[in-house]
Amino acid sequence: MKKNSIQIFVWIVAVTLLMFESNAAVAQAKKRTVQKNTTAPAQQPANNAANPYLQNNNTNTNSNNPYLSSGNNANTPVANSNANTNATKPQTGIGCREYVNMPSAEGGLFDTVKVSLRPDDPTRNYEMVRDKTPLAYDFIREDDAVFKERVWSEIDIREKMNQVFGYASNEDNGNQRLISIIVQAVMNGDVTAFDASDDRFTTPLNKADFMKTFGGGIDTVQRKDIDGQPTGICEIRPRQIVADSIYKFRIKEDYIFDKEASRLVRRIIGIAPMMKRYLSDGTTVGDDLYPLFWVYYPDIRATFAKVQVYNPKNNGARMSWDDLFESHMYSSYIVKTTMDNFKNQYFKDYIKDPLFRLLAGEKIKEKIFNYEQDLWAY
Template sequence: MKKITSLLIVLTLGLTFCNSSIAQGTTEEQAPRDRIYDRFSPSEREIIPYDHIRESDVFMEKRIWRVIDSREKINLPFKYEGIDWKDMKPLITIFNDAIKEGSVVYDDEYFKIPLTPEAFLKKTGSIDTIALYDIDGNYTHDTIVTNEFDPNSVKKFRVKEDWFFDKETSTLQVRILGIAPIYTDPDAGELALYWVYYPDFRKILVKQDVFNPKNDAIRFSWDDIFEGRLFGSYIIKESNVLDRKIQDYKQGVDALMEAEKIKQEMFEWEHDLWSL
């Protein structure tokens, strides 16, 4: 009888130890939730497709080029400089990661010349040859050092878009066609790093979160930012017969006033249409 009792005690202690170990292992595998509720994954999001536009329904159309400067307060999410927002990435990093995974970008704003992987690596990094010496100062050999691209060097983004009046819906609409990160070349000035064809990249941007400074419960995606026009920008060019930018014929404050004039003319055109 004593043997049976001892055996039962041993089995009970063994089961208790096993259950404790299993519970401990489960606890170690599941990290604490950093929120009061479970959020759905951004990967579940899908874009809202555009309505089909027929040529016969376009009553008026104007092409506009504008610049988004990430140093403006409203545009701070475009860089996230010096801040670790975990799953939130600056726009340039999203673009570069997508390119490395096989997405196609272009070397020109007309989307005719695809940027090769070699050209992309050349634009987003550099290779230097450095001579190495021993402790006595004698040359030993050369080594190749790869300089990684600094995403913080991109301060601006150029946007190419079409504004048009749709007769079917009687609305003035805008469709973004391309986005280009801008870097500063010591000799040539500001140049486009590459051009992203925005309609193709929407399916990538919709799955990337953007910080919402007004409400943590409502998350924006990069698709929301662009489709909702939740950014600050200024016009640098409109379609014209000489294909000139504003800076080619206006400077300083006059250039800013010209950009505002173009924006005002578009507003007045729509306003006057309803006044006829």
């Protein structure tokens, strides 16, 4: 009986030792696994550096490419906020390993017009045009302005009388469309464009925000081979804005009767090009046109005085754009007025029929004309 007790004790000790050895082996295996997992990421940067299609935003590399974006659409690249972005690595998902800047195609609104190296018209003295200044307005005292009405009118250049506004010709001073003249003056810093949220010229726009009003910017297109397969090279092009897509202008102006001069004076306050609103996929939002930006007319008069208007009957007898606006040699229709407008609304807000809107504008013109005529005794 004593011998059996000893054998049982030895057996228990042996089982206990085996259990300790097994637990130690498992712990050692777990330790090796943890060490292996913690050392693996140290080799990851080297693997990423060898792969040109992977982008690591935390790597200190060259940042000369301003067109790389973080998580944006490939067709609308923006500047990356991370200053350490690699210039040669594309954003994730695009597959571009190289970017190539491409010039814009001809016909865009922001194109640069080449200057002629020889006199294009030896018979014309261009110095008189370049040095021309607008005629200063006569000062009107507040007490002399016995009548004043403010109107907002629109010019549709598709009308026959207004076709000179879309004269598509390039001269040394740029494209001769009115919208191109205004855009060039803003881009050159000659005038300031204001936000179209209101027509009181409260918020000036910088050049970047000014281009965004047209939906302009930069497109990134991946270059493909003859089989239609991506090559890994992306072309960066300025987004083209068709100048002829802007065919309406809104004019803000005052009609003032000056009793000192005994005449009705018309003063233009601002000009705003109008365009349809587009979604990101290119579809239009309704059929209405909205102002893109406002330009203070007294600021742009100096530019208009130096640009001549196309004369379809005689190319040697041209007037300046300032003369055209001051003489009101264009067709327009009133869309809003301060006369009997207690809610400060446009005609379209309370007149649904487009024909009745035109008739309402003609009635405003007639009232202003009759006021001036009724002051005289015949």
